[in-house]
Amino acid sequence: MSVESLFPRLEALLPKVQKPIQYVGGELNSTVKDWDEATVRWALMYPDAYEVGLPNQGVQILYEILNELPETLAERTYAVWPDLERLMRAEGVPQFTVDAHRPVRAFDVLGLSFSTELGYTNMLTALDLAGIPLSAADRGPDDPIVLAGGHAAFNPEPIADFVDAAVLGDGEQIAIAISEVIREWKAEGEPGGRDGVLLRLAETGGVYVPRFYDVEYLPDGRIKRVVPNRSGVPSRVFKHTVMDLDEWPYPKKPLVPLAETVHERFSVEIFRGCTRGCRFCQAGMITRPVRERSITTIGAMVDNGIRESGFSEVGLLSLSSADHSEIGEVAKGLADRYEGSNVSLSLPSTRVDAFNIDLANEFSRNGRRSGLTFAPEGGSERMRKVINKMVSEEDLIRTVTTAYSQGWRQVKLYFMCGLPTEEDVDVLGIADLARKVIQAGREATGSRDVRCTVSIGGFVPKPHTPFQWAAQADHETVDRRLRELRNTLRNDKQYGKAIGMRYHDGKPSIVEGLLSRGDRRVGKIIRAVWEDGGRFDGWSEHFSYDRWMTCAAKALDGEPVDVDWYTVREREEHEVLPWDHLDAGLDREWLWQDWQDAVNDVEVEDCRWTPCYDCGVCPTMGTEIQIGPTGRKLLPLTVVS
Amino acid sequence: MAQRLRVRYAKRGRLRFTSHRDISRAVERAVRRADIPVAFSAGFSPHPRISYAGAAPTGVASEAEYLEIAVTRPCRPQELRAALDASLPPGLDVLDVVEARAGSLADRLEGSLWEVRLPGADPAAAEGAVKEFMTAGEVAVERLTKKGMRNFDARGAVASLVSLTADQDDHVEGGPNQSCVILRMVVRHETPAVRPDDVLMGLRLVADFAPPSPPSVTRLAQGPLDASTGEPADPLEADRVGGDQ
Ligand code: B12
Ligand code: SF4
Numbered sequence: 001m002s003v004e005s006l007f008p009r010l011e012a013l014l015p016k017v018q019k020p021i022q023y024v025g026g027e028l029n030s031t032v033k034d035w036d037e038a039t040v041r042w043a044l045m046y047p048d049a050y051e052v053g054l055p056n057q058g059v060q061i062l063y064e065i066l067n068e069l070p071e072t073l074a075e076r077t078y079a080v081w082p083d084l085e086r087l088m089r090a091e092g093v094p095q096f097t098v099d100a101h102r103p104v105r106a107f108d109v110l111g112l113s114f115s116t117e118l119g120y121t122n123m124l125t126a127l128d129l130a131g132i133p134l135s136a137a138d139r140g141p142d143d144p145i146v147l148a149g150g151h152a153a154f155n156p157e158p159i160a161d162f163v164d165a166a167v168l169g170d171g172e173q174i175a176i177a178i179s180e181v182i183r184e185w186k187a188e189g190e191p192g193g194r195d196g197v198l199l200r201l202a203e204t205g206g207v208y209v210p211r212f213y214d215v216e217y218l219p220d221g222r223i224k225r226v227v228p229n230r231s232g233v234p235s236r237v238f239k240h241t242v243m244d245l246d247e248w249p250y251p252k253k254p255l256v257p258l259a260e261t262v263h264e265r266f267s268v269e270i271f272r273g274c275t276r277g278c279r280f281c282q283a284g285m286i287t288r289p290v291r292e293r294s295i296t297t298i299g300a301m302v303d304n305g306i307r308e309s310g311f312s313e314v315g316l317l318s319l320s321s322a323d324h325s326e327i328g329e330v331a332k333g334l335a336d337r338y339e340g341s342n343v344s345l346s347l348p349s350t351r352v353d354a355f356n357i358d359l360a361n362e363f364s365r366n367g368r369r370s371g372l373t374f375a376p377e378g379g380s381e382r383m384r385k386v387i388n389k390m391v392s393e394e395d396l397i398r399t400v401t402t403a404y405s406q407g408w409r410q411v412k413l414y415f416m417c418g419l420p421t422e423e424d425v426d427v428l429g430i431a432d433l434a435r436k437v438i439q440a441g442r443e444a445t446g447s448r449d450v451r452c453t454v455s456i457g458g459f460v461p462k463p464h465t466p467f468q469w470a471a472q473a474d475h476e477t478v479d480r481r482l483r484e485l486r487n488t489l490r491n492d493k494q495y496g497k498a499i500g501m502r503y504h505d506g507k508p509s510i511v512e513g514l515l516s517r518g519d520r521r522v523g524k525i526i527r528a529v530w531e532d533g534g535r536f537d538g539w540s541e542h543f544s545y546d547r548w549m550t551c552a553a554k555a556l557d558g559e560p561v562d563v564d565w566y567t568v569r570e571r572e573e574h575e576v577l578p579w580d581h582l583d584a585g586l587d588r589e590w591l592w593q594d595w596q597d598a599v600n601d602v603e604v605e606d607c608r609w610t611p612c613y614d615c616g617v618c619p620t621m622g623t624e625i626q627i628g629p630t631g632r633k634l635l636p637l638t639v640v641s
Numbered sequence: 642m643a644q645r646l647r648v649r650y651a652k653r654g655r656l657r658f659t660s661h662r663d664i665s666r667a668v669e670r671a672v673r674r675a676d677i678p679v680a681f682s683a684g685f686s687p688h689p690r691i692s693y694a695g696a697a698p699t700g701v702a703s704e705a706e707y708l709e710i711a712v713t714r715p716c717r718p719q720e721l722r723a724a725l726d727a728s729l730p731p732g733l734d735v736l737d738v739v740e741a742r743a744g745s746l747a748d749r750l751e752g753s754l755w756e757v758r759l760p761g762a763d764p765a766a767a768e769g770a771v772k773e774f775m776t777a778g779e780v781a782v783e784r785l786t787k788k789g790m791r792n793f794d795a796r797g798a799v800a801s802l803v804s805l806t807a808d809q810d811d812h813v814e815g816g817p818n819q820s821c822v823i824l825r826m827v828v829r830h831e832t833p834a835v836r837p838d839d840v841l842m843g844l845r846l847v848a849d850f851a852p853p854s855p856p857s858v859t860r861l862a863q864g865p866l867d868a869s870t871g872e873p874a875d876p877l878e879a880d881r882v883g884g885d886q
Contacts (some may be wrong), residue, residue, distance in 0.1 A: 014658055015855050021663055024655035028670075028730045256670060258656065258663045258730065289742070310670030310728065340674075342681065397831050 003035050003353040005462035006093060007101040013087040021259045022050035023084065025076075025098035028256035029308060031063075032100045038183030040179045041184055042066050042074040043097050043107040043144065045126060047119035047413040048538060050078040050098075054255060055263035058150060060581045061250040062175050064157035072179045075107075079122040080129070082535060088129055095130035104130040111175070112163070114152035118538035120159055124530040127162065134527065136164045136211055141193055147178070147207075154239070154286050155463040155579040158515050158522040164198060164273055167207055167584060169239030169286070170272070172248050174206055178518035199232060203225070208237040208582060215520055221560035223519060225574040238553045238583045239286065241623050245272060245466040246297045252363075254309045265303040265346070270298055270330070274319035275607045275625075277596050278377070279388045280416065282462035283319055286584045288617040291626040292606055296335070299634040302334060306343060315346045322349040322356045323608075330363040333634025339365065350375035350414060352391045354402050361406060371410035371453075372403050372504035379415055379429030386421055388594075396433065397440050404441040410451045411437060417481055418459040418473030418506065421599060427481040428453055429551035431488045435495045453500035454489075456482065462516050464584045466594035468577060471570040472513045475506030482506075511537070513567040514552070518522075519578035522566065524555035545600035585623075587616025643680075644715045647877055648708050656732030657702035662734065665693065671728035677721060680711040685844065686766035694747040697864060698836060703752075703860035704736070707876065709746055722816040739880040749876040753863040754839045757854040758807075762822040767804040770850035771824070775802055780843040791833060795843040798835040800827040801871055820844070822852070827872055828886060830863075 007024075014020035034432050035041070044063055046053030053059065059076060066074035075097035088094070095104040103457065104126065105112060112123055129133055132143050139146075148166040149157050156166035167174050178201060185197045190197065201207040205222035212233045215226040228235055242248055254266050271292040274284040293301075302314050314331070324330060326346075334345055345363045349356055352374045360372055376391045384391055400411050415430050434452050441450035458478055461467040482503050514522060528551035536542035552563045572578065573592055580588070590613075594604065608615060608625060618624055659667070669689050672679050676866065681687040688710035697703040710721075718738040726735035759767065780796040785839060805823045830836055837858045844850040864876035 011655070012855055019660075020658040020700065021660065024658050026655055026730055028667075256667075256730075258659050258667055260662065260666070264666075307674065310672070310674035312669075312673060342687065462701055 038073035047122040158518040375414035478506030585617035675724035770848035
């Protein structure tokens, strides 16, 4: 059965919408395979606007890997803006892929990449526009398997009603494995129908099918237990870890959009995982252990990526890029290679030490020395112990002094507000730090031309972290502390003018908290918000806190729980958490101990440089730390003329 | 600077939805991918020396867009054409490259030949509206610009306008066996610029002519207006004269 392109029908709508180019596809390095020659067809979705979704590496990697399989094809789809959504509804044009403009419902799998929970309502829009029933339970043989991945999929319970399956962790190998399972099932004549294939996937232990698990609740609203409701389904589902990143040098053919996007550069992940142990960081906890790409693979990927894409900027990505065992050599090697070539390099690193400045100096060889960013995250020494961000005030002042004296004029400092055990003084400590930074800068440079910006995000406790048991701060408290901080900075005659402050109000964090640590009952809220018109919750101009709260009150009516119960309530040690049956490898007892250590200001080291402290990941997952140094160097590229 | 090259390229099919900024980003990347030794401007943030003349609006296809690239070492126009074309996404297609000689390219672009396809429109009504429009001395239209609503004459710049009928091409909605009116017009480049949609608006104002579905517009040519044919001639001809291609 061939599938017709929706483009002619879409084309008629495009002159009436904003930025039509985002819907036409045709990006450089995009792939359109023959529909009839493929057996397994994936639609991959980043559930946000094209300009945010296109650059996403996760989707680009899976797209490329799946399209390399002979019997598999993959296309991409993104959230359409409300102007096009209205026209599509009026004209009956369904959700389409941008590659060949095929209807999403015609695919076998709709794979969604959730790097944030704020994409949930956009998923519902896409399903509805595609003509796919919102509830997984209502889907039939003609509907794709709706599969969630990405960091938010480590607790897919709030979207359990809407997805057929979820995958935890690295997607490269499991996507191929899923494709193979579906191919075999189809070749055998689709035995057992939809449940048949889902069961095959669930039995592997690497794919979570929410419908195969029942959640039982206690009268007070807590979860009693989560149990498989059919045989063959394992009681725990494990995350996936790619062990040799050098063997997976993707993206090899980076997508180059015509439309303008938020991230106009070629990025190379220089390693995955992070064991610094920042207690607030879900990404650090769920991506363990550290697995580096070697300096030679990085060099080859950068070279290939620039040639394939024509991007002039290269980013070296990871959770803490300055921690790569050979980052000094990488930085120098790349800076030498591209000296004078109009290719600029960036290293998003926020480490607070002089070495980081050396790196920044190396990377700015070709360009400007604008601003340096450091992330102490906590405003006071005590707060930083609680979150395990091992930076002393002395370190910070020493580091920024070096930066200012080497010609950097602008320093940006990242903090969080609303952290566990936080008090007013901890947040006001941010002002003290900023003042000391400016003071040091003025002394070091003998000039008043130094600036510092403090950027403050609201803390949201996340699953699979030591803070998963913590009470989230209510938004009134967060807003009050931020207000006081702002006033303190404003009233500072001596330094105030040199200090900028950027922050958001605390309300969106509450919704994020609800979605992060929610259980299946939260799905009703998501649906109600979507039905009420909720879209693009990651965009402040579309987000409505009041809508979320009103819908939550209605959806949870009659339940013993409410939004506060999900957010500002501290959990006790043995409460069954909604994601306890989903295994990121972290030992629950270790996490609890780390939470206790946090409250007692006890720090923990990084297992790359100190003995393993048994977080549980490596033995559970059969993984190990993979780091250099390799001792190799980057040679100059031979000039091709 | 070693050399300047003038490039004619097309913006086809779905890529007609690219904006001018989209195209300039795509060209800069293609130049890099193709290893073209483009010259860079001096200064704090150097940018490649590529300039564009008379770009067609977003949503309008074109067979005749022009840009000029400065390179630091001499390039063979035909090699550059092939390399640049291979590096641009399909739909942005390089048609012609010549080495720039004297004069400014922009100055040679005196007018454009546009084709406007109006699927499902009534040929007789179109015919009548065109006649009405062409006999009017002035047709005041308005368009929303960045500076707000602007009022201007859409008639004066129109050197010629004819309406033809063709068979519907079958991929357009409405299906086959339906008439398709094609307007061909030569419009002089004046300020404020008059675009085909302004002329369409004019047709509606003078004769209440409103096509049933969105028009599809293509620029077929732009260049110096040839007195004998009344149509734009090849603006790169002046560079070709005496040149060894
Ligand atoms: C580059 C980047 C950005 C860029 C580009 C975003 C983009 N469009 O991709 C920008 C600057 C725009 C950005 C914005 C934000 N970011 Co950001 N970002 C990153 C960064 C540095 C790299 C992301 C990346 O490319 N990773 C590599 C890819 C390959 O990994 P991946 O996407 O997770 O995909 C893999 C798997 O998850 C899986 N997978 C993913 N999807 C799917 C789907 C299926 C079906 C399957 C089977 C598998 C699968 O397979 C992939 C390959 O293994 C990370 C930090 C990091 N190093 O990860 C933070 C990070 C992802 N961002 C984060 C945050 C919080 C944000 C913002 C919400 C910030 C804000 N408050 O505005 C926004 C959200 C934007 C949005 N609406 O989506 C957090 C996420 C927190 C968490 N849950 O752990 C991170 C982890 C940083 C951190 N330490 O806090 N970000
Ligand atoms: S198990 Fe040990 S070595 Fe592996 S990530 Fe955890 S602490 Fe580090």
